[in-house]
Amino acid sequence: MKPSHIEHIGIAVSNLDEAIGFYEKVFGLKCYNIEEVAEQKVRTAFFMVGQTKIELLESTDPDGPVGKFIEKKGEGIHHIAFAVENIEEQLVHAADMGVKLIDSKPRKGAEGLDIAFLHPKSASGVLIEICENRNK
Numbered sequence: 001m002k003p004s005h006i007e008h009i010g011i012a013v014s015n016l017d018e019a020i021g022f023y024e025k026v027f028g029l030k031c032y033n034i035e036e037v038a039e040q041k042v043r044t045a046f047f048m049v050g051q052t053k054i055e056l057l058e059s060t061d062p063d064g065p066v067g068k069f070i071e072k073k074g075e076g077i078h079h080i081a082f083a084v085e086n087i088e089e090q091l092v093h094a095a096d097m098g099v100k101l102i103d104s105k106p107r108k109g110a111e112g113l114d115i116a117f118l119h120p121k122s123a124s125g126v127l128i129e130i131c132e133n134r135n136k
């Protein structure tokens with residue numbers, strides 16, 4: 001797939017405001033965007049660290065993916081997102097290699113990115129997102 005970089009690391013948090021305070025106070029980072037992604041049942045907050053973002057994820061619904069994750073495992077790293085080009089082609093390529101896909105086609109994620117998830121069962125227990133920024 002040759003990702004160009006880690007686009008973001010998604011961290012599941014119980015309280016978005018408290019978690020934002022931690023990154024702002026301890027690391028002196030500035031939260032530059034807070035956005036609700038209704039389809040994913042999350043409210044997200046973003047920080048830039050070099051080329052990579054930290055994406056804090058607070059669930060808006062206990063039955064959403066982040067709500068279920070926190071109930072099962074508690075707060076923590078939820079997913080890693082790789083920046084790719086030609087996301088549709090990459091999904092076909094991954095499926096051809098036997099990777100279990102959560103999304104066979106990209107959907108719209110936070111910040112207008114086209115995103116798709118690979119199943120953690122195919123990736124050593126890590127939920128991996130691939131994403132493409134076509135707004136550049």
Ligand code: CMX
Nearest residue numbers: 010037040065068069078079102109110117120125126127
């Ligand atoms: N990382 C690693 N493993 C995870 C996981 C995660 N984030 N979330 C769930 N799992 C594991 C569970 O521990 C469970 O493993 P076991 O079978 O060994 O117990 C297995 O996956 C199934 O978990 P589940 O609780 O039954 O949940 P579901 O099958 O209903 O859903 C998943 C799991 C990954 C398919 C679902 O969370 C999903 O579709 N995620 C993609 C969308 C998403 O996460 N959106 C939020 C972020 C959006 C954004 O960034 O904007």
